[in-house]
Amino acid sequence: MDVLAFGVQADEKPLIEKAFAGLHDVRCVEVFLSPDTAPIAAGYETISTSVNANLSGPVLQTLAVGGTNMIAQRSTGFNNIDLEVAERLGLTIARVSFYSPYSVAEFAWALAMAVNRRIVRASARTRDFDFRLDGLMGRDLHGRTVGVIGTGKIGEAFTRIAHGLGMNLLGWDITENPACVELGMRYVDKDELLASADLVSLHVPLLPATHHLIGRDALRAMKDDAILINSSRGGLIDTEALVGELRKGRFTGVGLDVYEAEAGLFFLDKSLEPVEDDTLARLVTFPQVLVTSHQAYYTEDAVGQIVAATVQNVNDYAAGRRTGNFLVPKAG
Incomplete structure (x- = not known):
């Protein structure tokens, strides 16, 4: 499965690429998901987003039209996601429920x-x-x-x-x-x-x-x-x-x-x-x-756990499994 990861910091990129290696093809981009950048995801069934991604209704609509079905957010918080719209569009939403x-x-x-x-x-x-x-x-x-x-x-x-x-x-x-x-x-x-x-x-x-x-x-x-x-x-x-x-x-x-x-x-x-x-x-x-710029979570230990959980969320989605990390489960 091809995965597009938005908002990837330089320190995160090697961790993400290593974690996905041999499982899924991942493309990391520095830009954050927003109304302007959402069209980049066209053709990607699965994307991964950072805590500051804009996952409002209009962005989710653009993603759905472009063929995205699954969003794996690399954070515990999800106040940036319109879950009602995601469910109506049939999008699967997962988060990281625990890290250091x-x-x-x-x-x-x-x-x-x-x-x-x-x-x-x-x-x-x-x-x-x-x-x-x-x-x-x-x-x-x-x-x-x-x-x-x-x-x-x-x-x-x-x-x-x-x-x-x-x-x-x-x-x-x-x-x-x-x-x-x-x-x-x-x-x-x-x-x-x-x-x-x-x-x-x-x-x-x-x-x-x-x-x-x-x-x-x-x-x-x-x-x-x-x-x-x-x-x-x-x-x-x-x-x-x-x-x-x-x-x-x-x-x-x-x-x-x-x-x-x-x-x-x-x-x-x-x-x-x-x-x-x-x-x-x-x-x-x-x-x-x-x-400071939202760096409290930014340790090798915590980011490593976040990335590992994100990969597992993508694996679970691909296998049709539902876990406690899924805020909006896979349709059907």
Whole structure:
């Protein structure tokens, strides 16, 4: 079977080609799936897409007309896919339901440590041979309170690191994770968590119910000197509201690996183009804010697992098997 993989990063390409070798012929392209690039898939029964692919109704229609029957997304999240339209068109949709939770949890802590200890500012200074400590003072995290919003696999891994640092653990989720409770986590309502935590980290999926979960009221409920980390999905935070609070001088640090309008920006080189996103442009000017380009998952271990699961999804589709990875199963 011929497979077209959209949005393939340079580091990913050899992993994808090796994983598909001897099973299916795969063609990797750097461009991301969008209304403009969808016609490239004409003639490919199966395509693979990245987390920032545009899989809206019109794109799915173009794919279906071109002969695509199966889409294997290389991510856990699927908020970018119009599943109702996919089902109506008879398209099979699969995702990766699991990969290393440590990749994201560890990166979330890297963001937290970086903003707390002013690592980026310090590095920029020393490159200019400026070795002053002014403005670089951080805080011990030991003994302080962390609030973990979402305590699934990634949230649990994040919590284990927090426990190792000797932090007080607060959690919020629709169900309690016994492993987190065993570590000493106390589950509270969201308002109490936000008001009490010195560091808040988000680990929930983006759903209609969680869109702007951290909005204006939630941000105002947080401590003025709190740290906010988001390595999950950009839409969890109302970015304009966040900018408004930052302009008031609030928050010790904000680490964002995701951004709600990242599609068409992240994973691309925009350095020579005019900045069109005023909100993002304003956000990155705050000295206590660190924005990275959706790289928390990007380890050899996690990407390897994602690629392996994607190949298995294609194999299962070809064999007519249905697994828990299939969001819209093969018609018939």
